Amino acid sequence: MAKTPPSAAKNTTEPPQYRPQEIEQKRQKIWEQLKIGYTQDHVPGKQNFYSLTMLPYPSGDLHIGHWYAYTGHDAFSRFMRMKGYNVSQPIGFDAFGLPAENAAIKRNLDPHDWTMSNIANMRGQLRKMGVSWDWPREVVSCAPEYYKWTQWLFLQMYKHGLAYRTKALANWCPNCQTTLANEQVVNGKCERCDTEVIRKEIDQWLFRITKYADELLNFDELNWPEKTIVMQRNWIGRSEGAEVHFTAATKKETIDVPVFTTRPDTIFGVTFFVIAPEHPLAEKITIPQRKKKVREYIIEASKKSEIERQDTERPKTGVFTGGYVINPANGEKIPVWVADYVLAGYGHGAVMGVPGHDERDFDFARKFGLPIRQVVADDNEELIDPAEWTAPKTAYGRIVNSGKFTGLTVEEMKTAIIAELQQNGMGKKAVTYRLRDWLISRQRFWGAPIPIVHCEKDGVVPVPEDQLPVSLPEHAKFKPTGESPLALDPAFRNTTCPVCGGPALREADTMDTFMCSSWYFLRYMDAHNDKAAWDPQKIAQWLPVQVYTGGAEHTTMHLLYARFFVKALRDMGLVQFNEPFKRLFHQGIVLGSDSQKMSKSRGNVVAPDSVVDAYSADAVRCYLMFMGPFDMGGPWSPKGVEGVARFLNRIWTMGIETEHLLHKKTAASSPEASALITLRHKMIKRVSEHYPQFRFNIIIAALMETLNALQDSRSGGLAEQCPEEFTEAFHTLLLLLAPLAPHITDELWSRRGISQSIHTQNWPEYDEELTKDSVITIPIQVNGKLRGSIEVPADATDDTIKEIAQTHEKVVKYISGKEIRKLIYVKGKLINFVV
């Protein structure tokens, strides 16, 4: 017989080491062959489950935040798949937008090339995470096959009166050289580059999101975090009140000046009237002697930045116009002021000044010595001269000094005065929103061109649908100059009018990228359709999205826009549901190990690739999920990863070292064997309950506990004694861990030859009866203080337990000689003597 070569002998004697890099690559290849995660539109006997996570911007590299977000989402999706659902978890790239354009300018590249090479790189990184993506559904929003339909959707909006063009004061970022939506201005600064935003009058395209303001306030169908709902509700900012018509008489004409107020009940307290500097009345009503001053003030106000104007600490400023309006409630002549604390864009850009009962009006009146009048008072209030007041009275009470209305409550007065004004045609009930229409024009290159043609003869003409896409030119000059780059490209700009065939100009602005992300979740489910944006039947099989995960920072932008889109598309008959995302979950943010936000300047950035190389993708995944609750995020701890890596090592070792038990039978049933069974069922219960809640930290802790218990029972010889129960428990542990650590569990699983992949297995079920221990420990309290505990069989009767507890040595010490006033027994939980 030939001698066994030394190397082969070594292989048979030494247990295989855990080599994560090897097995992770190997498993990922196998998953691709098995098409794990690639989902058919219909699988007999399975319910479709659309599991969506916010698509990334292709910045070039996946950062640890992507790992965090996608791991949690993937663990959930894998869990649902094992639970028997036909789960689709698609991915794509939100590829248009400023960062690409700016990066391209900096590097002297084409934004298209830069973006596409980033996407290629990120696809590789996304594969390495071991996420079960539904790759065939991938979309890239800057691809003509995609933005053709973004443009098509713009045309549908236009056709249905939801897109309109207007010249208006828009938010302008001097650095990005483009206008911004209201939502993209944060504290008066550009959301992207932090530059102070100024206001610029410019022709812009807007979407009529305000038409849906009321419906957007209805969250009944949604399982969303309460704070997100509250934020959207506040953002929409519905205010109920009244529209009241004041009248101004100049030499030439009588002008109707409406205001919006939430306190029509205080109308008898009006002592002045304020209009915004941009209000058209300013010019008309100002008397000649004051024209110079008023004009100066208006120019001054227009020069102020948004930040300056929004500063609430700033003392009130304003100027008297010399003109007056008439209060429709009592015919009083009211002086008109111009002041920049009144916003042109809200209500009617005018305010009735009630200094007695409004903080801002109070400040203004004090500053300029205007009279203050009390028209609301508490029932037992001692009235003092408002000139002595240090603050306005904003509390609701009873109406005073208001003619025939005196004595009403505030609520009664509101109804009464609105009725009276309405009768005289001077007012009515009204609702106003803080939400503004969505400004979608951008004066930048890297976006979907707005499919509109301007013709001298025919005006604004939509591009016919069969001429889409309006393609972005290649190799265009796109440096920001303040004018849309496309306007400077004659080949793009000059076209013919679709109506008259004469020479015309293409719209040169591109669309806000939020437009692309407002419908990508629809396109995923029919990603390669070249005849339509989607086939309604395909959409109906999957949508609405059952679970959507993503950052909370998208609350008032993407999430609001997407809801608006779906409602608009529903009214056009293009989709059949009201809401895009049934359930929403916000993952938290991973901080640096110094508990600070990660940033290059702080030097606390964690590079996922290097940690993966040092440990494994599974270790990084599990550690991220173990850090804390998924919605809380938290600081990264290098030592913490090590701890989790140890856990995976121990799993591996146990897996390898117990392979010989696989087909062994347990000789006889024993208390030890049933303890292993109980352990297993308890574990399934605990873990299964927490996956749907995204409480991965608890799941991993439970699995660690179980592993510790299995290790104890192994060192106690129980594994050999009850190999069936032990193996079953270990296999269950692997199944329960599989969504979080997909590689190591799959490798151990296939080594055991049970099936090709753990990820196609069914989720283990538990039996409630089998989760119960045969012996239970019952703590005993005396007067609510813990004094001891007893162990009793689980089936002991209440009386037996009370009996045993009463004779417990420590209890006797505390209750002897005292009268037991009350005995509280919580079944199987606790016993408490009250003496």
Place this chain on the structure above:
RNA sequence: GCCGAAGUGGCGGAACGGUAUACGCGGUGGUCUCAAAAACCACUCCCCUCACGGGGUUAAGGGUUCGAAUCCCUUCUUCGGCACCA
């Protein structure tokens, strides 16, 4: 200022109104080793006590309850959002 969330060991964090501090990190001691690393074992909230045992503790104070980290009120702190929206 307004709205919302949260405060638990040295650290990250567990805990249907029912044994607070699970699980992990860190620390201390030990086993193995020529030694180190790794691995494994034990201990590790605070105070009094050699010990047995006892007392205290979930930001602070009060309340409800046989029993409160958990429910209610007040205060403080941190984080997130909004902020002259009439």
